[in-house]
Amino acid sequence: xxxxxxxxxxxxxxxxxxxxxxxxxxxxxxxxxxxxxxxxxxxxxxxxxxxxxxxxxxxxxxxxxxxxxxxxxxxxxxxxxxxxxxxxxxxxxxxxxxxxxxxxxxxxxxxxxxxxxxxxxxxxxxxxxxxxxxxxxxxxxxxxxxxxxxxxxxxxxxxxxxxxxxxxxxxxxxxxxxxxxxxxxxxxxxxxxxxxxxxxxxxxxxxxxxxxxxxxxxxxxxxxxxxxxxxxxxxxxxxxxxxxxxxxxxxxxxxxxxxxxxxxxxxxxx
Numbered sequence: 001x002x003x004x005x006x007x008x009x010x011x012x013x014x015x016x017x018x019x020x021x022x023x024x025x026x027x028x029x030x031x032x033x034x035x036x037x038x039x040x041x042x043x044x045x046x047x048x049x050x051x052x053x054x055x056x057x058x059x060x061x062x063x064x065x066x067x068x069x070x071x072x073x074x075x076x077x078x079x080x081x082x083x084x085x086x087x088x089x090x091x092x093x094x095x096x097x098x099x100x101x102x103x104x105x106x107x108x109x110x111x112x113x114x115x116x117x118x119x120x121x122x123x124x125x126x127x128x129x130x131x132x133x134x135x136x137x138x139x140x141x142x143x144x145x146x147x148x149x150x151x152x153x154x155x156x157x158x159x160x161x162x163x164x165x166x167x168x169x170x171x172x173x174x175x176x177x178x179x180x181x182x183x184x185x186x187x188x189x190x191x192x193x194x195x196x197x198x199x200x201x202x203x204x205x206x207x208x209x210x211x212x213x214x215x216x217x218x219x220x221x222x223x224x225x226x227x228x229x230x231x232x233x234x235x236x237x238x239x240x241x242x243x244x245x246x247x248x249x250x251x252x253x254x255x256x257x258x259x260x261x262x263x264x265x266x267x268x269x270x
Contacts, residue, residue, distance in 0.1 A: 003043060003044055004033065004041040004042060004043050005041065005042045005043075005047055006039070006040070006041060006042075007021060007032070007039075007040045007041075007042070009042075010042050010047060010050060013047065014047075014050050014051065014054060015054075016050070016054070021040075021050070024050070024053060024063070025040075027063055027067060028067060029049070029053055029063065029066065029067055029070065030042070030046050030049055030050060030053075031046065032046055049070075052066075053066055056069070059081070059084065060080070060081070060083075060084030060087065060088075061080060061084075062202045062205045062261055063205070063209075063261065064201075064202060064205060064260060064261025065080055065202060065261075068258075073258070076195050076198065079195050079198075079199060080199070080202065083172075083175075083176065083199055083202075083203075086172075086175045087168070087171070087172045087175065090168060090171040090172070090175065091168055094168070141222075141229045142222075144229075145218065145221060145222045145225075146218060150214065150215075150218060153212065153214070153215065154215060157210045157211065157212060157215060158207075158210060169206075170236045171236075172203055172236075173203065173235070173236025173237055174236050174237070176196075176199060176200065176203060176237070177236060177237035177238060177241045179196075180196050180237075180241045180244065180245070181238065181240065181241060183196070184240065184241075184244060186244070186248075188244065188247045188248035188250075188251045189248075189251045189252075189255075193244075193248040193251075193252075194248065194252050194257060194259075196245065196248065197245060197248045197249045197252055197259050197260065198258070198259060198260040199260075200245050200249075200260070201249075201259055201260030201261055201262055202260050202261060204261075205260075205261045207219075208261060208262055208263050208266075209261075209263075211263060213263075213265050216263060216265070216266065223235070223242050226239040226242055227239055
């Protein structure tokens with residue numbers, strides 16, 4: 001044990017939480033040694049592996065992608081990095097817009113002009129109105145498909161995936177949907193279709209990581225009926241894209257191909 005590190009020391013060295021390290025272990029990404037009492041010890045190789053996971057996640061790779069890299073399985077790294085670049089570009093645009101607004105306000109202040117608070121507040125209110133309207137639209141849709149008890153389960157489970165409700169996450173879905181739309185019509189059995197499917201499930205991973213079987217089935221029912229509410233709430237993708245992804249995923253699974261990170265209970269269905 002002289003060259004091994006207790007989990008508390010790994011937390012200190014990496015900035016990760018013990019919960020994250022245990023989750024990585026459950027996903028087969030790390031394999032710490034165990035004492036008879038069950039205490040985890042990380043050797044130098046495992047500690048280096050944890051550092052690599054942290055670095056790869058910063059590059060935008062999902063845990064499923066990282067696992068495939070570690071296992072030396074085929075992975076379209078160029079497509080994944082391109083998708084991450086697009087997501088960062090969206091974030092950069094949002095940050096740029098905010099900086100432009102701040103620079104304009106500071107410029108007026110530096111020239112001795114009164115800050116146009118009314119205009120600034122109006123812009124903020126316009127953004128809030130859009131967000132509030134979209135939230136209400138989604139609530140109206142979701143209330144049609146889920147009971148209060150099911151929604152309570154959703155809220156509890158999704159506490160571990162807060163990013164799925166952010167504007168940036170929705171923008172990522174829009175960017176992927178736009179690329180799929182531009183590629184259609186596309187053979188669902190093609191390599192390009194499989195690449196889209198894998199990218200789809202990679203982007204879905206924050207949800208699939210915490211989803212219960214009931215949540216997964218409920219979500220599938222919601223989007224299967226997308227034609228009834230599309231245009232009311234913004235899913236980030238169209239029904240045409242949803243139908244294509246489902247068809248391409250079914251073709252890939254039937255051929256025994258890896259479609260990306262999906263819950264174990266989905267994989268078990270074959």
